Amino acid sequence: xxxxxxxxIISTAIPLDMENIDTDQIIPARFLKAxxxxxxxxxxxxxxxxxxxxxxxxxxxxxxxxxxxxxxxxGHNFGCGSSxxxxxxxxSDYGFKAVVSSFFADIFKSNALNNSLLPVQVTPDxxxxxxxxxxxxxxxxIIVDVEKQTISVPGEKISETFEINSYKKICIMNGYDxxxxxxxxxxxxxxxxxxxxxxxxxxx
Amino acid sequence: MKKISRTLFEKIWxxxxxxxxxxxxxxxxxxxxxxxxxxxxxxxxxxxxxxxxLFRTDRTWAxxxxxxxxxxxxxxxxxxxxxxxxxxxxxxxxxxxxxLYGLGHPNQGIVHxxxxxxxxxxxxxxxxxxxxxxxxxxxxxxxxxxxGTSEVEQVMASQSILQYKxxxxxxxxxxxxxxxxxxxxxxxxxxxxxxxxxxxxHFVEYSGxxxxxxxMEARMTICNMSIxxxxxxxxxxxxxxxxxxMKGRSFVPKGKDWEKALAYWKTLPTDKGAIYDKELFxxxxxxxxxxxxxxxxxxxxxxxxTIPTENDLGNESQRNNFRSAMEYMGLQxxxxxxxxxxxxxxxxxxxxxxxxxxRNIAKIVKGKKKPEWLTVFVVPGSVHVVxxxxxxxLDKIFxxxxxxxxxxxxSACLGMNEDKIPAGKYCISTSNRNFQGRxxxxxxxxxxxxxxxxxxAITGRISDVRExx
Numbered sequence: 001x002x003x004x005x006x007x008x009i010i011s012t013a014i015p016l017d018m019e020n021i022d023t024d025q026i027i028p029a030r031f032l033k034a035x036x037x038x039x040x041x042x043x044x045x046x047x048x049x050x051x052x053x054x055x056x057x058x059x060x061x062x063x064x065x066x067x068x069x070x071x072x073x074x075g076h077n078f079g080c081g082s083s084x085x086x087x088x089x090x091x092s093d094y095g096f097k098a099v100v101s102s103f104f105a106d107i108f109k110s111n112a113l114n115n116s117l118l119p120v121q122v123t124p125d126x127x128x129x130x131x132x133x134x135x136x137x138x139x140x141x142i143i144v145d146v147e148k149q150t151i152s153v154p155g156e157k158i159s160e161t162f163e164i165n166s167y168k169k170i171c172i173m174n175g176y177d178x179x180x181x182x183x184x185x186x187x188x189x190x191x192x193x194x195x196x197x198x199x200x201x202x203x204x
Numbered sequence: 205m206k207k208i209s210r211t212l213f214e215k216i217w218x219x220x221x222x223x224x225x226x227x228x229x230x231x232x233x234x235x236x237x238x239x240x241x242x243x244x245x246x247x248x249x250x251x252x253x254x255x256x257x258l259f260r261t262d263r264t265w266a267x268x269x270x271x272x273x274x275x276x277x278x279x280x281x282x283x284x285x286x287x288x289x290x291x292x293x294x295x296x297x298x299x300x301x302x303x304l305y306g307l308g309h310p311n312q313g314i315v316h317x318x319x320x321x322x323x324x325x326x327x328x329x330x331x332x333x334x335x336x337x338x339x340x341x342x343x344x345x346x347x348x349x350x351x352g353t354s355e356v357e358q359v360m361a362s363q364s365i366l367q368y369k370x371x372x373x374x375x376x377x378x379x380x381x382x383x384x385x386x387x388x389x390x391x392x393x394x395x396x397x398x399x400x401x402x403x404x405x406h407f408v409e410y411s412g413x414x415x416x417x418x419x420m421e422a423r424m425t426i427c428n429m430s431i432x433x434x435x436x437x438x439x440x441x442x443x444x445x446x447x448x449x450m451k452g453r454s455f456v457p458k459g460k461d462w463e464k465a466l467a468y469w470k471t472l473p474t475d476k477g478a479i480y481d482k483e484l485f486x487x488x489x490x491x492x493x494x495x496x497x498x499x500x501x502x503x504x505x506x507x508x509x510t511i512p513t514e515n516d517l518g519n520e521s522q523r524n525n526f527r528s529a530m531e532y533m534g535l536q537x538x539x540x541x542x543x544x545x546x547x548x549x550x551x552x553x554x555x556x557x558x559x560x561x562x563r564n565i566a567k568i569v570k571g572k573k574k575p576e577w578l579t580v581f582v583v584p585g586s587v588h589v590v591x592x593x594x595x596x597x598l599d600k601i602f603x604x605x606x607x608x609x610x611x612x613x614x615s616a617c618l619g620m621n622e623d624k625i626p627a628g629k630y631c632i633s634t635s636n637r638n639f640q641g642r643x644x645x646x647x648x649x650x651x652x653x654x655x656x657x658x659x660x661a662i663t664g665r666i667s668d669v670r671e672x673x
Contacts, residue, residue: 018524024637029270030619032620034285036246047640052645077434080401107336200461204458
C-alpha cells in the first residue's frame with residue numbers, strides 16, 4: 001500500500017526547549033482509547049497546552065500566536081517512555097512533518113519513521129543554535145532535505161547533515177510500505193520456519 | 205577451528221534472522237506476539253484493509269489490561285470509549301482466530317505478568333508486544349522488546365519484524381544487597397546514574413553475582429525498567445533459578461521436550477571473552493532504598509539524600525526540565541523527602557505486582573493499619589496472583605490494614621482506566637513511570653520499591669523501610 005512521500009520540508013519551526021519529553025506528554029494515556037489513527041492532533045501535548053477546564057495555557061509555545069510551522073524543535077531525548085505510536089500519529093495529525101532534536105528515544109524514532117514523520121537528529125551545538133535563531137526570529141525558514149540529508153537555515157547560512165538509514169530513506173521518499181516488503185518475503189519466512197532447530201516456544 | 209565468543213543477545217538474534225540484506229534492516233522472526241486492546245486495533249484494521257489473515261495465530265496471545273476497571277470486573281465497563289476498545293479486541297480476536305484471555309478468564313492479567321506466569325515466556329525466544337515494558341520477559345534470557353502499532357501489524361502479517369541490530373551493553377552488579385534493598389532499588393539506582401537516555405540504542409544484559417542471587421520476580425522488575433534508561437530491552441542469562449521457576453507451567457515443554465529444551469537453554473549464556481559495545485559496573489553495596497523526586501525515572505535518589513538543586517545542572521534545556529518537574533511536584537531542590545506526607549499508595553503494575561511483591565509487602569504491613577487520610581490500592585498483576593494472594597491469606601493482612609483489594613489490570617500506573625490519582629495528590633507507587641500526568645492529570649508520583657511503598661502505607665509518609673524490618 002502506497003503511503004505519502006516526503007522529499008523536502010520548507011517551513012518555519014516551533015521551539016520547545018525541554019529535554020526528556022516523554023510520550024505521555026505528547027499524548028496522555030487517557031486519549032489512547034480511539035481505534036483509528038486519526039484525530040490525535042487535537043490532544044497533542046494536551047496537559048501543557050490546556051488547563052483542566054480546557055482553556056489554552058498562554059505560555060505554552062503551541063499557543064503562541066507567532067509560532068506556526070511543520071517543524072518541531074525539541075530538547076535532548078525526545079519521545080522517551082511509552083511505545084505508543086499514538087505519539088507519532090498525534091504530532092503528524094497536528095501537522096508536523098519533522099521533529100528536530102539532539103537525541104531521540106529508539107521506539108519513538110522508529111514509530112515516527114513508520115509514519116513519515118521525520119526525526120532529524122542534529123548535534124547539541126546545532127540544536128542550541130537553532131533554538132537561538134527561532135527564539136529570536138519566529139519567521140526563520142528551515143529546510144530539511146531528505147535526499148541530501150541536510151537541515152539548513154538559509155537566512156543564517158547554517159547547515160548540518162543528519163543520519164537516516166538508507167532503507168527508511170527510500171521508503172519515505174517513495175512512500176513505500178514495510179508490510180508490502182515483508183509480504184514479498186513470505187516464502188523465505190516459511191522456509192525459515194521449516195528449517196529451524198531448537199524452537200521450544202510452542203512445545204507444551 | 206576456534207569457536208567465536210558470542211553474547212546471549214547475539215546467540216538469540218542470530219538464530220532468528222530470516223533474511224539480512226546489506227544496508228537493510230534484518231527480517232527478525234518473532235516467536236511470541238502478545239497483544240492488548242490499546243495498541244492493536246489499528247493493526248487489525250490494517251490487515252482488514254489489505255485483506256490478509258493473521259499469519260501465525262498459534263504464536264499470538266491477547267489479553268485485556270490497560271483499559272479495564274479493577275472494580276466490578278464482572279459488570280460491563282462504564283466508560284464508553286474503554287468499553288468500545290475492549291469490545292473491539294474481542295471482536296478482532298474472534299475474527300482473526302486469536303486466543304484471548306479477556307475479562308473473566310482465569311488467565312487474564314497484565315500482559316507482562318501473564319507471559320511468564322503461563323510459561324509463554326522462555327529462554328532463547330524473541331518476544332514482542334505493543335508496549336514498552338515488554339523488556340520484562342528478558343529476565344528469562346529472551347530478546348523481548350516493545351514495538352509500535354505499525355510493527356504490531358508487521359508481526360501480525362508475517363510473524364517477522366524489520367529491525368536494525370542494536371548495540372549491546374553489559375551491566376555487571378556484584379556484591380551483597382544491604383537490608384531493605386531490592387531489585388527495584390538497583391534499577392532505580394542505575395537509571396539515576398545513567399539517565400533516561402543512558403541505554404538508548406542498546407540491548408542490556410544484566411550480570412554479576414547480585415543478579416545471580418535474585419529470584420525470577422526480582423529479575424523481571426529489573427528487566428521491566430530497562431526501557432526507562434532508554435534501552436531497547438534488558439535480559440538476564442537463564443540459570444537453575446530460571447528453570448526452577450518455569451518447570452510445570454502451561455506453555456513450557458514437558459518430559460523429553462523439557463530435557464531437550466533444557467540442554468539448549470544451557471548453551472545460551474554469554475561465552476567467555478565475548479565483547480559488549482558498552483560495560484558498566486555496579487557495586488551492590490552502593491545501592492540503598494531509592495525514591496524518585498522528579499518527573500522522569502532518572503530523577504531518583506537514595507531515600508536519605510536531598511533533592512538536587514538547579515545549580516547542579518549543565519544547560520538551559522536541563523534546567524527547564526528540572527524547574528518544570530519541581531513546579532509540577534510542588535517540591536524544592538535541596539530538601540529531603542523523608543517525612544513527606546503522601547495521599548495515595550499504589551501497589552501494582554507490571555513492574556511489581558507478582559506474588560513475591562505482595563509477600564514482601566505483607567511482612568512489613570502485618571498487624572499494622574494505614575493512617576486515616578491515606579488510600580492504598582492493592583492491584584495484583586493477574587487473576588492467578590489474586591488467587592494466590594487469597595490462598596496465602598495475604599488479602600486478610602491487607603484488608604485489616606485498611607487497604608483496598610482490586611482485580612487484575614494496569615490500574616493507576618497509567619491514568620487510562622478508572623483508577624487515577626487526583627490532581628495535586630502525592631502517590632508513592634511501585635510502578636515504573638513518574639511522568640507528569642502519568643497516574644492522572646496533575647497526579648504527583650514517587651517511584652519506589654514495594655517495601656518502601658509498604659512503609660509509607662503504614663505511616664502515610666515517605667519512610668525508610670529499614671526502620672520497619
